[in-house]
Amino acid sequence: MYRYIIKRVLLAIATVFIIAAITFFTMNAIPGGPFASEKAPSPEVQRVLEERYNLDKPVGEQFIIYIKNFLHGDLGVSLKTGRSISTVIGESFPVSAKLGGMAALVATICGLVLGSIAALKRNTIIDRLIVFVTTLFTAVPSFVLATILLYVFCIALQWVPVFSADETHYTLPVIALALYPMAYITRLTKTSMLDALGQDYVRTANAKGVAGWKIIFKHALRNAVIPVITYVGPMLAYILTGSLVVENIFTIGGLGSKFVSSITNRDYTMIMGTTLFLAIIMVTMNLITDIVYSIIDPRIKLD
Amino acid sequence: MAEQMEKNSLKKNVLSAQIDLSKFNFDESSFEKATEEEKRQQDVMSESTTFFKDGMKKLMRNPLAVASIIVLVLILGVIIVAPHVVPYSYSQIISVNGKRDKTAKNLKPFEYSENELKYMEEGGKVFPHIMGTDSQCRDYFIRVVYGTRVSLSVGLFASILVLIIGLLYGSISGYLGGKVDLIMMRVVDIIYSLPDMLVIILLSVVLNETLKPLLEGTILQKLGVNMISLFIVYGLLYWVGMARLVRGQILTIKNNEYVLAAKATGAKGGRIIMKHIIPNCISVIIISTALQIPSAIFTESYLSFIGLGVQAPMPSLGSLANTAREGLQSYPYKLIFPAVVICLIVLSLNLLGDGLRDAFDPKLKK
Numbered sequence: 001m002y003r004y005i006i007k008r009v010l011l012a013i014a015t016v017f018i019i020a021a022i023t024f025f026t027m028n029a030i031p032g033g034p035f036a037s038e039k040a041p042s043p044e045v046q047r048v049l050e051e052r053y054n055l056d057k058p059v060g061e062q063f064i065i066y067i068k069n070f071l072h073g074d075l076g077v078s079l080k081t082g083r084s085i086s087t088v089i090g091e092s093f094p095v096s097a098k099l100g101g102m103a104a105l106v107a108t109i110c111g112l113v114l115g116s117i118a119a120l121k122r123n124t125i126i127d128r129l130i131v132f133v134t135t136l137f138t139a140v141p142s143f144v145l146a147t148i149l150l151y152v153f154c155i156a157l158q159w160v161p162v163f164s165a166d167e168t169h170y171t172l173p174v175i176a177l178a179l180y181p182m183a184y185i186t187r188l189t190k191t192s193m194l195d196a197l198g199q200d201y202v203r204t205a206n207a208k209g210v211a212g213w214k215i216i217f218k219h220a221l222r223n224a225v226i227p228v229i230t231y232v233g234p235m236l237a238y239i240l241t242g243s244l245v246v247e248n249i250f251t252i253g254g255l256g257s258k259f260v261s262s263i264t265n266r267d268y269t270m271i272m273g274t275t276l277f278l279a280i281i282m283v284t285m286n287l288i289t290d291i292v293y294s295i296i297d298p299r300i301k302l303d
Numbered sequence: 304m305a306e307q308m309e310k311n312s313l314k315k316n317v318l319s320a321q322i323d324l325s326k327f328n329f330d331e332s333s334f335e336k337a338t339e340e341e342k343r344q345q346d347v348m349s350e351s352t353t354f355f356k357d358g359m360k361k362l363m364r365n366p367l368a369v370a371s372i373i374v375l376v377l378i379l380g381v382i383i384v385a386p387h388v389v390p391y392s393y394s395q396i397i398s399v400n401g402k403r404d405k406t407a408k409n410l411k412p413f414e415y416s417e418n419e420l421k422y423m424e425e426g427g428k429v430f431p432h433i434m435g436t437d438s439q440c441r442d443y444f445i446r447v448v449y450g451t452r453v454s455l456s457v458g459l460f461a462s463i464l465v466l467i468i469g470l471l472y473g474s475i476s477g478y479l480g481g482k483v484d485l486i487m488m489r490v491v492d493i494i495y496s497l498p499d500m501l502v503i504i505l506l507s508v509v510l511n512e513t514l515k516p517l518l519e520g521t522i523l524q525k526l527g528v529n530m531i532s533l534f535i536v537y538g539l540l541y542w543v544g545m546a547r548l549v550r551g552q553i554l555t556i557k558n559n560e561y562v563l564a565a566k567a568t569g570a571k572g573g574r575i576i577m578k579h580i581i582p583n584c585i586s587v588i589i590i591s592t593a594l595q596i597p598s599a600i601f602t603e604s605y606l607s608f609i610g611l612g613v614q615a616p617m618p619s620l621g622s623l624a625n626t627a628r629e630g631l632q633s634y635p636y637k638l639i640f641p642a643v644v645i646c647l648i649v650l651s652l653n654l655l656g657d658g659l660r661d662a663f664d665p666k667l668k669k
Contacts (some may be wrong), residue, residue, distance in 0.1 A: 001546040004400040011492065011493070012495065012496070015493060015497060018493060018497070019497060019498075019501075021501070022502065022505070026505060026506060049363075055378075058600065076434075084529075087402040130527050135653070136646075136650065138653065139647075139653060140642075141604055141605060141621075141645045141649075143604075143605065143608045143625075144624055144638075144642040144645060144646070146626055147624065147631065147638055147642070148642065151638065152629070155631060155635075194564070217404065220608075237498055237500070240498075244346075244609065245609055248609075249628070260609050260610075263508060263611065264610055268508075269506055271505065275501050275505050278498065278501055279497075279501055279525060282501075290340040
């Protein structure tokens with residue numbers, strides 16, 4: 001057990017290090033350097049700038065400095081605004097985390113409920129309807145869904161203002177982010193629920209005369225939830241990447257919109273810092289999921 | 304008598320367990336002629352079927368799969384035929400009578416511009432704008448058609464790339480086994496845990512800058528640096544899932560009894576691979592390739608949406624949806640068309656993939 005956890009932690013650290021190396025060396029490969037813009041500064045200014053950002057040192061040394069700073073939580077400064085990237089992330093990440101967390105919660109709860117209903121009412125019209133709707137939702141990219149929601153509810157029906165910097169209007173972005181993972185969780189829950197309902201222990205409980213709801217909650221659902229836990233990691237990754245565009249569409253000032261605008265502005269240090277930060281979040285989430293999974297289900301044999 | 308004995312004795316080896324017929328006395332009366340009804344039992348009721356035929360029959364009985372095939376064939380037909388029928392091109396500003404028509408801006412579906420109406424009154428013929436025009440006076444229908452072409456071919460080629468790399472890597476790893484397998488699979492583990500979308504965005508940004516001068520003046524330039532980087536990224540990252548699948552398949556099949564039996568009867572390695580391993584895993588591999596296409600289309604449209612996709616003026620479904628956002632208030636149909644096409648393609652490919660799995664996966668047979 002401990003060996004497994006240690007192995008997973010080491011793999012996660014290696015992954016983060018590799019991502020840091022990829023970001024550093026790919027960004028370094030861009031020709032021209034960060035100061036070769038339209039308004040090229042004079043050679044003296046350029047030298048001072050290069051000295052300040054350690055760009056005059058050899059690449060290897062630059063990488064070591066970069067890793068050292070990174071370990072101290074310093075991700076450098078934005079090339080366009082000159083602000084510290086850590087500060088920008090610190091300001092905007094809570095907004096994204098709130099949005100993503102709400103979406104994840106909605107997706108999981110609705111997915112579990114719908115999946116269980118579909119399994120319990122198998123082959124009825126309700127089951128067919130749920131399967132149809134979830135199949136449909138897995139084919140809609142989050143950015144298309146977000147734009148359609150924006151059109152229908154903000155422009156056509158005018159229920160929600162278009163530019164809502166206000167935090168009370170998280171409903172639409174949460175729906176846009178949550179529908180795809182919800183559909184996936186519904187399908188997952190349905191299969192594992194059907195599997196659990198066919199098990200001997202459910203039949204035994206039935207034979208003993210245990211109440212219907214008790215069988216569902218205490219015996220079937222508890223076992224059906226386990227496969228859903230494995231999906232938590234991929235779901236968070238989906239919501240994170242999805243929120244990059246969804247935040248942009250709904251003009252929410254989270255990390256996602258900062259990231260997309262830094263791509264359009266070619267703000268390389270900002271792209272680098274944000275990628276690294278998001279990657280760490282994802283790797284950590286996957287790590288936690290894996291460990292929780294191995295603790296929750298003792299039937300899983302770890303090598 | 305001895306001659307008769309000789310004739311009836313089929314036993315060649317004295318120790319054989321075969322029944323010695325010479326010990327029984329058979330004559331005409333010991334046997335009864337088969338009746339007509341009994342003879343008919345031997346008739347072949349249905350034609351002998353192959354694995355492929357059987358699978359196709361199952362697939363055709365699945366209404367969802369058939370519907371998705373029809374939808375896909377229709378879409379393919381339109382994107383192949385339309386550019387030959389519609390007299391506009393995806394980057395061309397609509398011109399009436401040889402003159403650029405600046406009034407043909409943001410037309411509604413099947414609407415004509417002022418100049419076109421005038422020209423039609425004079426007796427000229429104008430091909431209708433089935434989906435209207437965009438803000439730069441270009442026919443929107445043909446742009447959606449080209450966008451679909453781009454998105455579909457990106458999805459297809461990316462999946463083939465994934466298939467080739469994954470198949471090679473996975474089969475080498477699975478077949479050799481041992482230490483080679485261990486090391487190759489650790490590499491896969493690490494790549495698997497990288498957040499793919501972020502790395503794609505990162506590499507797209509970088510490759511965009513570094514590849515641009517290299518592509519100057521080649522055919523690839525038209526496709527755009529972003530698409531090349533998308534393929535590179537797919538080739539670098541997305542094959543790991545396929546490699547794992549292929550390796551797993553080969554490992555399980557390699558240890559099956561029938562492979563052991565084939566080995567025991569003296570079959571050579573080549574025959575085992577051709578006759579036993581490939582037929583047993585090919586359907587699983589093809590199905591997961593089919594399911595890879597929609598995910599590649601998703602990735603492509605996502606990248607195009609955040610501005611890292613195809614090079615303008617070449618459209619893709621994602622970039623069309625992105626540009627449609629600007630005039631969403633007045634021209635919502637510009638979003639609806641590409642969005643519906645993406646959803647239809649992804650939905651029908653998903654359903655077809657599921658149908659293929661139900662029909663062709665030998666492990667699902669009951």
